[in-house]
Amino acid sequence: MTMRTGGDLVVESLTALGARTVFGLPGQHALGAFDALRRSSVEYVGLRVENNAGFAADGFARVTGSVAPLLVSTGPGALMTLAALQEAAAASAPVLAIGSQVPVAGLGGGRHGYLHELADQKASFRDIVKSVHPVRTASQIPSAIADAWQSALTAPHGPVWVEIPQDALLAVPDVPPVTELVAAPRPLRPRPELIAEAARRLSAAERPVILAGGGVVRSGAHAELLALAEKVAAPVATTFGGKGAFDWEHPLSVQSWLEDRHTTDFLEDADVLLVVGSGLGELSSNYHTLRPRGRVIQIEADLGKLESNHPALGIHADARLALAELLAAVDSRPDDGTAAKSAARLLARVRTRIAAQHLDTEQDILASVRAALPPDAPSFWDMTILAYWAWSAWPGPMHSAQGAGGLGYGFPAALGAAAADRTRPVLAVSGDGGAMYSIADLATARQYDLPVTWLIVDDGGYGILREYMTEAFGAATATELTRPDFVALAESFGVPAHRTSPESLQDDLAKALATPGPSVLVLPAVLRMFAPTHLPEAAPDTSADVRPDAT
Known part of the structure; x- marks a missing residue:
């Protein structure tokens, strides 16, 4: 079959929107789209498990800031992406997932009993992705993909789902080739009266503190955050997803020790706490023990x-746009060095706490990884x-599965990042339990010669669950695992x-990272987590209270 089909409309649409790489795994109902790939200039990176293909698209999206197309088939193939799309949703990664469907005559289920048929496949995605875009005819494909692309890139970024029946992918379209599509994201600007009020509160604050989340990174608001922190002399903490938003060594940086009770106390003591690009979820609030005593200003693109x-002065806006306007509106606060001194005292308390727990091996291993990368x-x-x-301790940007928290993220996401830029090495870090989710894609790393070094910390089981x-x-139950010989297994793939040890x-990792192509490094080690300094006193449930001074 050499004529142009609906599958070509898929690939032409993606190309017109700027896509150069597509991740996926073929299946019966999606073959029309995969066949069209060979007639295009789009690079295809095929993984061995659909969920890993979703993680790879997520990794690509995070390092490029652009939409990452994911192409999968119907039924089991589609459903296998759900965990990856949940992570993309939690981390606001713009993954454009395109799944096939049974022929139009079988939609609704039960009529023809097609292989892979679901009664309502798209219903499985509605509670996970930002938007769902069903297609019924070939001519609808370009507009549906453009709408989905725009949705994925509009703040807050996130995954989207496009669904195309098999017969639409195989149909000969009565439309010319797609040459141009416009899918510009809609800017999410703050309301001016909210910026004015936020500026008034920050200008009057005596102990302002800023907590910067992943929204700052995704919107590229690093410069605006730095300028605002210096203008109002406010210490800055970053969430785990916001790492890299603020210079780790800046005098106003209190870094990312959010699971440390000293840091929680510090945030609570602010008379104005500006939260930017974070929903103050479980990890960012030290497992919901954070109870701010001052006023909170929250800038967040996700309305939910x-x-x-x-309770906060809530500003629904893109982080960069809101910070830029807030920077222009706020008054400068005299900087007498008090803020920097308070930041330094906090970090000294954190270091003292860590030193008292005799966790030198863990710190030395992390330092070795930092030095080698x-x-x-x-x-x-x-x-x-x-x-x-x-x-907590990594000084710059990092990407993890802390959004949804599923296992198996690190290695396939690193493969996606490597596909985006093959000129620099990429590091993946897994435990032995998580590594088993991704072993099959050692074949992908070898097939495409992707420069990923995979560090597997082998502690004999699910280490963090064992500790919990x-x-x-x-005592621990169901946490101990029989493992393969990871070295021999990797070598069997030609890796x-x-x-x-x-x-x-440090030396072994540096050498592996400097060697072209994929590699695996296995570190047998049983590590421990640090403990918080102290737990907060039990506090009454005030979730139903709205204090007048809270906003």
Whole structure:
């Protein structure tokens, strides 16, 4: 079949919108779209599991800031992407997932009993993605993809789902080739009266503090955040998703020790707490123990997260646009060095606490990883104890699955990032349990010669769950695992692999990262998490109270 089909309309539309790479895995009903790929200049990166293809698209989207197309088939293939799309939604990654469907005559289920048929496939995605775009005829394809693209990139960014029946993908369209599509994201500007009120409160504050989340990073508001912090002399903490939003070593930086009770106390003590690009969810609020005593100003692009956890002056806006207007409106506060001194005292208390817990091995391993990784090389972290350390202690940008918290994210997401830029190495970090989710895609790394070094910390099981269960119940259940020989397994895929130690990790990792193509490094080590300094005193439930001074 050489004639142009609805599948070509899919690829032409993506190309017109700027896509150069597509991730996915073929299936019966999607073959029309996959066949069209060979007639295009779009690069296809195929993974071995649909969920991993979704994670790869997520990684691509995070490092590029652009839409990452994901192409999968019907039924099981579509449903296998749900965990990855949940992570993309939680982390606001613009993944454009295109799934096929049974022929139009079978929509609704039960009429023909097609292979892979679901009664309402798109219903499985509605509560996860930003928007769903069903197609019924080939001529609808370009507009549906353009609408989905615009939705994915409009703040807050997020995944979207396009669904196209098999017969629409195979139909010969009576329309010319797609040459131009416009899908510019709609700007989300703040309301001026809210900016004026926020500026008034910040200008009058004596102890302002800023908490910067992932929305600052995604909107590219680094310069505006820095200028505002310096103008009002406010210390800045970053959430785990907001790492890299503010210079780690800046005198006003209090870094990212959000699970440390000293940091929680510091945020609570602010008379004005400006939260930018964060919903103050479980991790950003130290497991909902944060109870601000001053006024809160929250700038958030996701309307559903605005004031969802704390009463605030809520500003529904893109972080960069809101910070720019707030910067212009706020008064300068004299900087007598008090803010920087308070930040330094906080960090000293954190360091003292960590030192008292005798966790030198964990800190040395993380320091070795930091030293080995080139400054511009991205890193992707699975849900493993070393990643939990990195959330707090890693000094710059990092990408992890802390949005939805599913296992298996790190390696396939790193593959997606490597596909975006093959000139620099990419690091993936997993535990042995999480690594087993992604083993099949060692074949992908080898097939496309992607420059990903995969560090597997082998502690014999689900380490963080082992620690949680032992602390809560006195013993762990279902956490111990039989593992393969990861080195031999990687080598069977043609991927160079090596077993390392804490002492040789830095040199071994630096060598692996400097070697072209994929590689695996296995570190046998049982790590421990740090403990908070103290837990807050029990407080009454005030969720139903709206205090006049809270806003």
